[in-house]
Amino acid sequence: xxxxxxxxxxxxxxxxxxxxxxxxxxxxxxxxxxxxxxxxxxxxxxxxxxxxxxxxxxxxxxxxxxxxxxxxxxxxxxxxxxxxxxxxxxxxxxxxxxxxxxxxxxxxxxxxxxxxxxxxxxxxxxxxxxxxxxxxxxxxxxxxxxxxxxxxxxxxxxxxxxxxxxxxxxxxxxxxxxxxxxxxxxxxxxxxxxxxxxxxxxxxxxxxxxxxxxxxxxxxxxxxxxxxx
Amino acid sequence: xxxxxxxxxxxxxxxxxxxxxxxxxxxxxxxxxxxxxxxxxxxxxxxxxxxxxxxxxxxxxxxxxxxxxxxxxxxxxxxxxxxxxxxxxxxxxxxxxxxxxxxxxxxxxxxxxxxxxxxxxxxxxxxxxxxxxxxxxxxxxxxxxxxxxxxxxxxxxxxxxxxxxxxxxxxxxxxxxxxxxxxxxxxxxxxxxxxxxxxxxxxxxxxxxxxxxxxxxxxxxxxxxxxxx
DNA sequence: CTTGGATTTGACCAACTGGTCAAACTCACG
DNA sequence: CGTGAGTTTGACCAGTTGGTCAAATCCAAG
Numbered sequence: 394x395x396x397x398x399x400x401x402x403x404x405x406x407x408x409x410x411x412x413x414x415x416x417x418x419x420x421x422x423x424x425x426x427x428x429x430x431x432x433x434x435x436x437x438x439x440x441x442x443x444x445x446x447x448x449x450x451x452x453x454x455x456x457x458x459x460x461x462x463x464x465x466x467x468x469x470x471x472x473x474x475x476x477x478x479x480x481x482x483x484x485x486x487x488x489x490x491x492x493x494x495x496x497x498x499x500x501x502x503x504x505x506x507x508x509x510x511x512x513x514x515x516x517x518x519x520x521x522x523x524x525x526x527x528x529x530x531x532x533x534x535x536x537x538x539x540x541x542x543x544x545x546x547x548x549x550x551x552x553x554x555x556x557x558x559x560x561x562x563x564x565x566x567x568x569x570x571x572x573x574x575x576x577x578x579x580x581x582x583x584x585x586x587x588x589x590x591x592x593x594x595x596x597x598x599x600x601x602x603x604x605x606x607x608x609x610x611x612x613x614x615x616x617x618x619x620x621x622x
Numbered sequence: 623x624x625x626x627x628x629x630x631x632x633x634x635x636x637x638x639x640x641x642x643x644x645x646x647x648x649x650x651x652x653x654x655x656x657x658x659x660x661x662x663x664x665x666x667x668x669x670x671x672x673x674x675x676x677x678x679x680x681x682x683x684x685x686x687x688x689x690x691x692x693x694x695x696x697x698x699x700x701x702x703x704x705x706x707x708x709x710x711x712x713x714x715x716x717x718x719x720x721x722x723x724x725x726x727x728x729x730x731x732x733x734x735x736x737x738x739x740x741x742x743x744x745x746x747x748x749x750x751x752x753x754x755x756x757x758x759x760x761x762x763x764x765x766x767x768x769x770x771x772x773x774x775x776x777x778x779x780x781x782x783x784x785x786x787x788x789x790x791x792x793x794x795x796x797x798x799x800x801x802x803x804x805x806x807x808x809x810x811x812x813x814x815x816x817x818x819x820x821x822x823x824x825x826x827x828x829x830x831x832x833x834x835x836x837x838x839x840x841x842x843x844x845x846x847x848x849x850x851x
Numbered sequence: 852c853t854t855g856g857a858t859t860t861g862a863c864c865a866a867c868t869g870g871t872c873a874a875a876c877t878c879a880c881g
Numbered sequence: 882c883g884t885g886a887g888t889t890t891g892a893c894c895a896g897t898t899g900g901t902c903a904a905a906t907c908c909a910a911g
Contacts, residue, residue: 426879428877428887432888449680450677450679451678466870466891469870469871470889474869475870533755533759534677535675540824543824547821548824570841570842571834571838573825574834577815577822577831578811578838581811581813581818582811585806588758589761595772595773596780596806609799609807613807613846617845642901642903644858647857655858661858683899693859693861695859695861703899704899704900
């Protein structure tokens with residue numbers, strides 16, 4: 394929708410005036426220049442830093458510009474608006490964010506597949522806490538800019554994996570539970586370490602939470618899911 | 623700290639000029655009037671609504687004023703600043719928020735005490751989702767206005783309950799695990815239903831998440847904590 | 852029903868914010 | 882090394898935001 398609008402506007406501009414922004418330039422189907430690639434990446438990196446720390450409304454274009462080492466008008470040369478930066482960032486990250494879940498393999502050993510998924514997800518919290526907080530910020534506030542993407546990408550993927558879980562439970566490979574709530578629990582437990590990082594670290598008094606977390610979660614899910622018998 | 627500063631300023635005012643705000647009035651130690659009680663409550667209720675939905679920076683004083691049915695200058699008669707509203711709201715809610723944890727009784731049956739705590743906490747997410755999101759918003763963004771309060775109130779309380787958990791584990795009453803991570807897991811799992819409400823509901827396709835959540839969490843912690851024997 | 856303190860508000864302000872624009876500058880390429 | 886497309890920026894703007902203030906209104910106690 395947003396992209397559609399931009400394309401429309403850019404189309405008008407390219408017909409009327411000389412190119413004033415990246416979009417009108419890009420519409421000519423040239424490959425991105427060295428500078429375009431570098432700056433676009435720098436902006437998205439800066440946007441991640443600032444949006445994840447302050448949320449969409451709490452972030453300012455000036456902050457992002459500073460963080461990226463560019464001037465504000467220069468940012469707006471590469472992205473037509475603050476909204477566009479956010480949207481671009483989101484759509485670039487969502488795919489990666491869902492990768493650990495995609496890897497769950499119906500052919501693998503059920504318990505080990507789930508435990509491995511938990512560890513992958515935990516590793517994401519450790520390695521990409523800003524990404525986690527970016528999504529957390531957005532969803533806590535009702536996901537006004539993300540719900541569409543979620544209901545497209547996440548919904549289908551979850552449905553697919555839930556079916557696998559149900560098959561495993563029906564076959565007695567893992568202890569039965571509500572499969573959706575099982576997935577929610579994995580997200581909640583792993584993302585908590587990134588999203589509530591300051592709180593967790595404050596309460597751990599210097600010890601790195603990620604030292605004990607892997608074993609804790611492994612134990613939790615092993616006890617929960619190992620079939621009785 | 624903030625409160626201290628305000629008291630200082632108010633003291634100066636009361637000495638210098640006629641009363642222009644609530645603080646200078648209150649310093650005279652009169653009991654709050656009917657109107658003061660009503661409006662203060664209305665403002666805090668509105669502040670909860672708005673702050674929890676948009677975060678501190680995302681919320682505007684105008685929004686809160688509208689929600690409370692008062693004019694903006696009138697709000698600032700009752701609270702000297704947006705910051706003061708937020709701080710007042712926080713300190714009023716934090717105590718209640720921690721109540722479920724306080725109730726954990728060292729004398730009770732270990733497993734049942736923990737399971738009951740989980741259910742109380744889950745009930746909080748169901749009954750007070752705005753409060754949960756208020757804290758979530760703040761902590762995700764680094765808790766710049768709350769970390770002091772947390773490290774005072776929460777830290778001590780956690781230490782106390784961790785000691786109880788450790789005693790129970792040592793006595794073989796519950797399956798041993800990392801006690802702090804156990805508490806983190808309870809917070810993460812229960813608050814997830816409030817904080818990620820939109821996502822959870824989107825994925826549950828109309829079914830109320832709180833229908834199955836109590837049983838899911840009961841099962842999870844029972845399997846995890848029931849000592850082997 | 853008067854009066855002095857409590858409450859309310861319209862008008863206002865300075866700082867900030869997202870975004871624009873024309874002019875200047877840089878760079879790849881012929 | 883000149884040239885035109887690509888890139889950068891200072892100056893600017895309109896709308897928003899937190900907060901102020903003097904004047905007006907309300908209200909409870911005498």
